[in-house]
Amino acid sequence: MTAPEVRRADFLMTLAYATDLATGHSRDFALRSCVLAMRFAEVAKLDQETRRSIYHQALLRYIGCNADTHLLAAAWGDEITLRRELHHIDMGNRAEFVEIFVRAITRKYPNASPEELAEAVKRGLAEGPQVNIPILSGHCEVAQRIAERIGLPESTRENLGQIYERWDGKGLPRGLSGNAVKFPVRVVTMAQDAIALNDHHGFAIMKGMIAKRAGGGYEPELVDLFLTHAETLLTGLDEPVDRETILALEPHPHSMLSEGAAEEAYVAIADMIDMRMPFTFGHSRAVASLAGAAAKQMGLPAPDIRDVRRAAYTHDIGELAVPVSTWMRAGPLTERETDAAHLHPYHGERALASLGGDGRAVAALVQRHHERLDGSGYHRNSRGPDLSPAARILAAAEAFQTAREERPYRPASTDAAAAAKLRAAVKEGKLCPDAVEAVLTCAGQPARRATGARLAGLTPREIEVLRLIAAGHTAKEAAHKLDIAPKTADNHIQSLYSKIGATTRAGAALFALEQGLVQHT
Numbered sequence: 001m002t003a004p005e006v007r008r009a010d011f012l013m014t015l016a017y018a019t020d021l022a023t024g025h026s027r028d029f030a031l032r033s034c035v036l037a038m039r040f041a042e043v044a045k046l047d048q049e050t051r052r053s054i055y056h057q058a059l060l061r062y063i064g065c066n067a068d069t070h071l072l073a074a075a076w077g078d079e080i081t082l083r084r085e086l087h088h089i090d091m092g093n094r095a096e097f098v099e100i101f102v103r104a105i106t107r108k109y110p111n112a113s114p115e116e117l118a119e120a121v122k123r124g125l126a127e128g129p130q131v132n133i134p135i136l137s138g139h140c141e142v143a144q145r146i147a148e149r150i151g152l153p154e155s156t157r158e159n160l161g162q163i164y165e166r167w168d169g170k171g172l173p174r175g176l177s178g179n180a181v182k183f184p185v186r187v188v189t190m191a192q193d194a195i196a197l198n199d200h201h202g203f204a205i206m207k208g209m210i211a212k213r214a215g216g217g218y219e220p221e222l223v224d225l226f227l228t229h230a231e232t233l234l235t236g237l238d239e240p241v242d243r244e245t246i247l248a249l250e251p252h253p254h255s256m257l258s259e260g261a262a263e264e265a266y267v268a269i270a271d272m273i274d275m276r277m278p279f280t281f282g283h284s285r286a287v288a289s290l291a292g293a294a295a296k297q298m299g300l301p302a303p304d305i306r307d308v309r310r311a312a313y314t315h316d317i318g319e320l321a322v323p324v325s326t327w328m329r330a331g332p333l334t335e336r337e338t339d340a341a342h343l344h345p346y347h348g349e350r351a352l353a354s355l356g357g358d359g360r361a362v363a364a365l366v367q368r369h370h371e372r373l374d375g376s377g378y379h380r381n382s383r384g385p386d387l388s389p390a391a392r393i394l395a396a397a398e399a400f401q402t403a404r405e406e407r408p409y410r411p412a413s414t415d416a417a418a419a420a421k422l423r424a425a426v427k428e429g430k431l432c433p434d435a436v437e438a439v440l441t442c443a444g445q446p447a448r449r450a451t452g453a454r455l456a457g458l459t460p461r462e463i464e465v466l467r468l469i470a471a472g473h474t475a476k477e478a479a480h481k482l483d484i485a486p487k488t489a490d491n492h493i494q495s496l497y498s499k500i501g502a503t504t505r506a507g508a509a510l511f512a513l514e515q516g517l518v519q520h521t
């Protein structure tokens with residue numbers, strides 16, 4: 001049977017949602033700008049191919065903007081707030097531009113003295129171009145490469161290489177001007193600014209600001225046409241836009257993705273997410289590899305294996321809603337920052353909502369990737385019954401991979417230590433033992449004999465006693481900790497010694513170590 005094809009536009013909407021989060025744009029910004037730009041194309045009677053380019057440009061303009069965000073954050077602090085403020089100014093107006101960057105530096109150093117702040121501003125503005133221009137060039141290049149991986153045409157890739165260029169030549173990075181700036185770029189830049197300004201200032205002021213920028217940021221003829229029809233063009237665009245509206249706007253023929261091309265689109269999203277910070281580089285691919293292999297080993301049906309792998313590729317897409325400066329903090333987060341960070345599975349589910357059909361199962365897994373069986377996870381505090389085998393595998397794979405990666409607030413764990421952490425979480429009732437063992441086996445960790453038969457027929461209570469004895473507790477202490485009679489503990493010890501062939505506490509302790517029953521962290 002041939003696998004069903006999916007609409008590429010669904011993936012474009014997912015990318016649009018994610019980049020709206022990362023760039024501090026308002027809800028459904030890219031989708032609303034797509035509607036506006038396509039209405040404009042209708043009014044301007046543009047041909048089908050130009051409309052297709054405009055459709056892509058509106059949805060994907062910022063897909064490269066996740067690259068090297070840590071550099072942006074290192075220079076200017078909270079990059080999401082900085083980007084949000086930049087949406088409302090004329091980027092060709094140096095005074096407005098400088099004001100925003102001074103504000104960013106002031107936010108970055110809240111406790112600096114006036115003298116220190118003045119020095120930081122002077123240094124920041126002097127070094128700004130050296131910081132910003134390579135980053136912006138990188139954004140264009142990454143956008144083009146992602147577009148290529150999701151199969152978009154050469155014309156779209158060329159347009160994505162010009163996202164910061166302007167009609168008057170004051171854009172970046174190449175300072176192109178006039179008709180050298182591609183027509184779809186000119187249309188979408190104006191349409192997106194109109195949405196941002198309308199959101200921020202209201203209709204009347206937006207119109208005035210667009211008019212003022214004619215011949216500056218925008219082509220005068222386009223401004224004239226836009227202002228003539230502005231009211232009709234913007235009707236209803238202060239409300240969210242649904243998936244069907246965007247699907248219906250795609251020029252015919254609609255682009256479809258084969259099963260293989262859809263898989264590549266998921267991988268492209270994974271890479272887009274992970275290239276935001278150096279320590280997450282390759283994270284989602286690694287989780288996908290582990291989760292997919294573990295699901296296969298556990299005998300899950302093929303659609304479930306595919307879904308858990310795709311959920312792994314996209315599980316952290318909601319992290320884009322939280323500034324890089326939060327994720328890179330070496331010290332503790334504030335309560336508010338923790339709350340925001342814990343909401344990333346929610347944003348992830350929302351980002352994937354545009355993937356209809358099979359995408360719903362992927363979104364449901366993404367929403368649960370930090371949940372724990374005992375309800376101690378986030379963000380819904382779901383419990384065991386709400387966590388499918390696929391969800392349990394994803395949680396285990398994510399936990400293992402994250403533990404063995406470095407984070408700003410801790411070094412990377414060795415594989416053995418990461419395995420011990422997961423097994424400790426199993427003992428605490430947080431992670432599923434079968435899922436953990438499958439993930440660890442697929443990660444090349446020595447298999448632990450988890451079943452009674454493989455653990456020399458020990459009962460769960462005997463295993464508990466063994467752990468305590470191995471850790472150096474006396475029989476009496478073990479009895480006390482387990483709240484059982486000393487005589488019962490003695491019986492357990494005799495029984496388990498007999499089953500494992502041990503005659504001394506040291507022999508039993510070695511057995512416990514060999515079986516991974518002792519935590520090493």
Ligand SMILES: [Fe+2]
Nearest residue numbers: 315316369370
């Ligand atoms: Fe996560």
